[in-house]
Amino acid sequence: MEIIASAPGKTILFGEHAVVYGEPAIAGAVNKRATIRLKEASDVSIFKSNDLGFEAELDTVAKRYRLKKGKPGIIKYILEILHKCHDHSPIELDLSLDIPIGSGLGSSAAVTVATLAALFKYQGKKFNKSFIAKKAHEIENNVQGMASPLDTRVSTFGGLIYLSKDKKISKFDTNLKSSFVIGYTSKRGNTGRMVKSVKSLKNRHPMVVTPIIKTIGKITDEAKIAIIKKQEFKLGELMNINQGLLDSLGVNTNELSRMVYLARKAGASGSKITGAGGGGSIIACCPRNQDRVFKALSYHDNAIKVNFSNRGVFVKEIR
Numbered sequence: 644m645e646i647i648a649s650a651p652g653k654t655i656l657f658g659e660h661a662v663v664y665g666e667p668a669i670a671g672a673v674n675k676r677a678t679i680r681l682k683e684a685s686d687v688s689i690f691k692s693n694d695l696g697f698e699a700e701l702d703t704v705a706k707r708y709r710l711k712k713g714k715p716g717i718i719k720y721i722l723e724i725l726h727k728c729h730d731h732s733p734i735e736l737d738l739s740l741d742i743p744i745g746s747g748l749g750s751s752a753a754v755t756v757a758t759l760a761a762l763f764k765y766q767g768k769k770f771n772k773s774f775i776a777k778k779a780h781e782i783e784n785n786v787q788g789m790a791s792p793l794d795t796r797v798s799t800f801g802g803l804i805y806l807s808k809d810k811k812i813s814k815f816d817t818n819l820k821s822s823f824v825i826g827y828t829s830k831r832g833n834t835g836r837m838v839k840s841v842k843s844l845k846n847r848h849p850m851v852v853t854p855i856i857k858t859i860g861k862i863t864d865e866a867k868i869a870i871i872k873k874q875e876f877k878l879g880e881l882m883n884i885n886q887g888l889l890d891s892l893g894v895n896t897n898e899l900s901r902m903v904y905l906a907r908k909a910g911a912s913g914s915k916i917t918g919a920g921g922g923g924s925i926i927a928c929c930p931r932n933q934d935r936v937f938k939a940l941s942y943h944d945n946a947i948k949v950n951f952s953n954r955g956v957f958v959k960e961i962r
């Protein structure tokens with residue numbers, strides 16, 4: 644018996660970093676996914692991924708792995724899951740990933756959500772999406788030190804969502820007329836590290852940074868209305884204001900800034916960092932000229948035309 648589970652990556656339109664301090668956020672699942680194939684193994688647990696070029700044997704009791712090929716990294720999320728949620732009987736996990744890692748597109752959340760869904764199904768456990776989202780958030784929190792529930796919820800439930808201050812999610816109509824383009828360089832970000840750097844900036848300058856975070860929350864609430872009323876120009880302007888505040892939190896880089904201005908020059912109505920920053924990606928709102936912005940961003944970097952995906956995590960069994 645083999646289990647296949649798949650979960651989408653995400654892009655954040657508004658509210659990254661501020662969401663860690665309880666502010667609202669708007670994010671959508673994208674048509675890029677992590678897929679886990681899971682089956683019984685004969686001897687030791689194995690984790691491999693052709694897409695990432697790695698293979699490791701896992702000792703889930705000692706929370707250690709022996710790397711046979713490739714680079715570690717995302718393996719921390721898998722190890723934490725096996726340590727917390729599995730009885731240590733040997734299994735083989737195979738990861739396919741078409742989400743670029745460390746690009747702000749939620750690869751860690753998608754891998755975490757897909758692995759949990761596959762494992763629970765394998766164990767014959769009764770579970771629903773709320774349970775997966777809750778567990779996945781715990782795992783990201785443990786591995787990264789600090790994480791909001793945003794990435795893991797979007798990956799679990801799919802769609803374009805608003806996460807409120809009291810952590811409730813509501814889905815927007817995904818037939819948002821605006822089209823978006825994501826641009827990312829090969830320079831990777833590390834979410835855990837960026838979240839910690841914002842925290843230490845906030846600790847050093849609480850009176851300055853706290854209002855910035857609250858203002859990002861206000862921008863998100865304005866953006867919610869703009870999305871519902873399909874006010875694309877206003878949405879773009881709000882993205883630009885949000886970008887200025889993300890820059891002030893120290894998560895911008897030369898490359899991200901270059902892409903942000905390139906997208907605006909090519910006609911985007913707004914553009915900003917998406918995800919944790921410090922490397923990673925930007926998102927541009929392009930109501931009328933998606934192709935032009937896509938072409939401009941693809942010239943030196945990588946670009947994706949974003950389609951929001953209504954499909955969250957799903958799991959199936961193959962006999």
Ligand SMILES: Nc1ncnc2c1ncn2[C@@H]1O[C@H](COP(=O)(O)OP(=O)(O)OP(=O)(O)O)[C@@H](O)[C@H]1O
Nearest residue numbers: 716717744745746747748749750751833834918919
């Ligand atoms: N080539 C690689 N192979 C395996 N793991 C990697 C590789 N490169 C980076 N990693 C690890 O993958 C993880 C990526 O998680 P991270 O949360 O930083 O990025 P993300 O989920 O893609 O973006 P975001 O959280 O901003 O949306 C990190 O733990 C990093 O160490």
Ligand SMILES: C[C@@](O)(CCO)CC(=O)[O-]
Nearest residue numbers: 659660790791793918919
């Ligand atoms: C930077 C951050 O807000 C989004 C990362 O995709 C961190 C989090 O929400 O856990």
Ligand SMILES: [Mg+2]
Nearest residue numbers: 749751752834
């Ligand atoms: Mg992540």
